[in-house]
Amino acid sequence: MFIVDDDLDLDLPAEYGVDDFPLILQDKRFAPDGSFDGDPLKGTFGIMGDHILVNGTYNPHLSVTTERVRFRVLNGSNARMYNLTFADKRRFHVIANDGGLLGAPVEVEEFSLTPGERAEIIVAFAPGEQVVLRTADNGVDIGQGDFDLLKLIAAKNLKPTPDVPARLASLTPKTAPAGAKVRRFRLSGHDAINGKEMDMARIDEVVPAGAIEIWEIENNVYSHNFHIHEVAFQMLEVDGSAPPAYATGYKDTVYVPAKSLVRLAVQFGGFTDPDSPYMYHCHILRHEDSGMMGQFVIVKPGTESQVNLTIPTHAGH
Incomplete structure (x- = not known):
């Protein structure tokens, strides 16, 4: 993952490893000896793993110390779609995708990423709570299965953070001219x-x-x-x-x-x-x-x- 910074001052969470975290999602299969298993060039889609790794770690957890956390999510799987949601169905904000910040945050309960797609989300937490980020089966042939991804454990005292800004980047619509190819x-x-x-x-x-x-x-x-x-x-x-x-x-x-x-x-x-x-x-x-x-x-x-x-x-x- 490459993180590209800009000079916009939007009061977004931006302290790496404190309130701003990358999440690289990859599904894998393992042989009995712990080595990677499966052929990515066989079958309709290649490997559809039964273990999900987050930043190379299986069954991870994260200690949350701030009221809001920014996650920069990359689908690094070879084929799997992730339908990302939280176990308690809390709502959160999508603030960016592949090309950077959106014009305004979008509040969602879930969103999907296919291989190579990226998104940034901001999630709010209450002191002392625990919640799991997961992917839910959405019936799509490359997104089947329910998997827990990341357990989030909030501290009893959380550092205050600003609300999500109502406006983000100024985006010029990609409008094709009349007679465009x-x-x-x-x-x-x-x-x-x-x-x-x-x-x-x-x-x-x-x-x-x-x-x-x-x-x-x-x-x-x-x-x-x-x-x-x-x-x-x-x-x-x-x-x-x-x-x-x-x-x-x-x-x-x-x-x-x-x-x-x-x-x-x-x-x-x-x-x-x-x-x-x-x-x-x-x-x-x-x-x-x-x-x-x-x-x-x-x-x-x-x-x-x-x-x-x-x-x-x-x-x-």
């Missing part, structure tokens, strides 16, 4: 996008620098998610409905439910290089490593037709 990406099986497996010597898409485009991710089978390098996007629709409020803001990874269509407004940067591609791919390890990836380059507007779509040599990513 629409690209559709069909996910089928576990090894192809638009019917093609990843080819390191092939450029699949050419994008003009600074463009805002509409990308439609069509999933014809079981669960996938979709990650785009270099960009920031905003979710527009999930099967014709608005995305959950906590998934607003700037993102780079999105859950694409089985048999669904997700629409995104994608903004590309200004750096151009017709020879060095970026990737887009499913972030489930079994799928991306089996070929569910593509490549795009960003070029000077008006030069799209001049790009060589075959790369003779590849420097790698």
